[in-house]
Amino acid sequence: MNVIGSSTRTSAACLFSKILTSPRARIKISWDIVCSKHSGLGSRQYEYDLVVIGGGSGGLACAKESALLGAKVAVLDFVTPTPLGTYWGIGGTCVNVGCIPKKLMHQASLLGEAVREARSFGWQIPDKVWCDWSRLREAVQDHVKSVNWVTRVQLKEKKVTYINARGYFKEPHVIGCVSKDGKEKTITAEKVLIAVGGRPNYPQIPGAVDLGITSDDIFSLKYPPEKTLVVGGGYVGLECAGFLSGLGFDVTVMLRSIALRGFDQQMATLIREDMERRGIKFIDECIPTNMQKVGKGKLEVSFKSVKEKQEVSKAVFKTVLFAIGRKPATEQLQLQNAGVDYNPETGKISVTDEATNSNGVYAVGDVLEGKPELTPVAIQAGKLLARRLFSGSNKRMDYSNVATTVFTPIEYGCVGLSEEVAKKEFSDNLEVYHAFYKPTEFTVPQKDTSSCYLKVLCLMKEPRTIVGMHFIGPQAGEVIQGFAAAMKAGITMEQLQDTIGIHPTTAEEFTRIFITKRSGLDPSVQSCCS
Known part of the structure; x- marks a missing residue:
């Protein structure tokens, strides 16, 4: 008998009265105290046992696992549109503007290569083969929306309350919820999980925000990107450059320093060389300084050398995609109201076993200082945290030897x-x-x-x-x-x-x-x- 689960909340007093009249009262009361301590579901002074701020992979994993263990859980999720106006449903970066649409467009690129190679295996292929961007975009977005829908269904089935609102701390256990129309309500929780992930950076140059795009926009872009400049040489930049080139577009990558910083540099050099053989151009050790429209649908980009500091050149593109890193979406959380320590320069949070310095406040995913920014890492950390909070598990997340793949051509x-x-x-x-x-x-x-x-x-x-x-x-x-x-x-x-x-x-x-x-x-x- 579980007298501390959320399903018995309203009849707790009546049940407690019956236990007191039982000949086994002491045993049952002692057992309930043990269960309460073991599961983390003992307090009833809050509306929820757990509130998750952020509807991405890590937060959802923790929310669903906690609900399965008997916790009363709410998930707050709100997507601020990009400067271009792009927005999406629940599921976070991976589902909507990250791993999933990226892999689908990477696959589309590989299929184009395979079709052309099929002639060597005897397949009779027309001389001209091309990809219809609008059909590809529609197919990718249809899949993304189906995952959004399934996610909503799963939350409902597991009795997790979904709140489409931006969450922020009023106090350590008090969360403000601001809806799209600006209306606000307040909820309380014994435990709060920060799982807001991150968003792409823009350079602080004229025209960048108004005229450029990021990986938040590329997968639902309403027009073919055509001649594209990708600014940034991390895995996001190289992956986008790779599939755009494979889809038949003219692509240039601008590097401030080295490609794939943080990865093995011998392997990074081999990746770059392969991309160059495929026709992708690189501009080394340069940064953009200005962007402006020049004629219909054309963008002129001015850039300079990071070493010599002088203006180097100008070039014209149809699309400029910034992939210069990401920052955690912690600015609007008002972490100071919860007493949560964070790095003011990076916005990231230091944790010990996903616990912040503030009692009852936890964090997983890309907001963590010094941890891999990978979807499976956030999911595993979220599940293990839920089990420690609500089932007495002692298993901790192991962040070592985490495999990853860069989906370049x-x-x-x-x-x-x-x-x-x-x-x-x-x-x-x-x-x-x-x-x-x-x-x-x-x-x-x-x-x-x-x-x-x-x-x-x-x-x-x-x-x-x-x-x-x-x-x-x-x-x-x-x-x-x-x-x-x-x-x-x-x-x-x-x-x-x-x-x-x-x-x-x-x-x-x-x-x-x-x-x-x-x-x-x-x-x-x-x-x-x-």
Whole structure:
């Protein structure tokens, strides 16, 4: 019997009276006290056991898991439209303007490449093949809206209250809710989870906000982007540049410094080289200084060198997409009212096991200081937090060895440390195995395999534990996922080399790797059956 769940809230007094008259009163009262302490559902001075501010992946995961464990939960979600006017439904960045639409457009790009290559396999394909942007956009948005709908249904089925309003702190346990029409109400919660994610940055230059777009706009853009400048060389910028180029558009990437900062730089160089071979242009060590309209549907961008500081040049584009980083959407939360400490420069929140310094206030996802900004990370952290809060679990989130993939035209998957970080951490105790390879699917037609490369970082001392795995090639995300599980289990180099590969696959190249950088031997493509 659970007398502390939300379903018995209204009859608590009556039930308590009956327990007192029971011959087992002491046992039952003691058991209820234990359950209350164990589940975190003991207090009834608040309207909700948990209020989640933010309807993205991490917040929703925590909300649904908490509701399943008997908590009374509300989710606040409100999307401020972009300067272009783009807005979306519940589900957060990943579902609406991130991972999901990105992967679909990446797939559309790969399909175009596959159609053209099909001629080499005997398929009779018309000479001119092109992608209809409006049909692609419609297909992508139809899927996104279906996920929005399913999310709403799931919340309703799990009895999670959905409130379409912007939430902010009035006090640590008191949340203000401002609706689209400006009306406000107040709700209270014993526990509050901050899961508001982040939004893209704009440069502080004339015309950027009025004339530019970000990844929040590209997936629902009403017109074909045509000649596009992508400002920024992180994974978002390169992924957008990659699928736009694959869809047939003229694309230029402007880099302030290096591509894929934070990733292994040898792999980043190979990715860039592959993109250049595909016709994507790069402008190095420059930043935009001004944007203005010049004629119908054209934007003139002025830019300068970050080193020499003088004006370098001007160029005209149809679309300018800014991918210069993201900032957490914590500005409007009024965190000071809840006593939550945060970094005033970044807007990010420091946590210990997702708990902030303010009692009863938690945070997950992209708002966290120093944690991976990845959807699966937020989901896992949200679920584990819910179980600790409402079922007595002690399991903590492990942020180490989280795999990820950059969905550039040729994909890059990795897990563990980059070579740069591993060298700093392990110095002379590091061994690097590496190899170039030729995917079977790249042989008909004969495709460039210059960037098909992988490497494994392991310790030299026994048991030679693997600390990093990097792979560039087709289906990199699918390849690296299984090896991520192996790394979680502490796989060693001997165990990897003892693993029998599946032939012919690209993933088997990890099991065939034997040349070290230290040996100086040529890591060029080996025979497929050697």
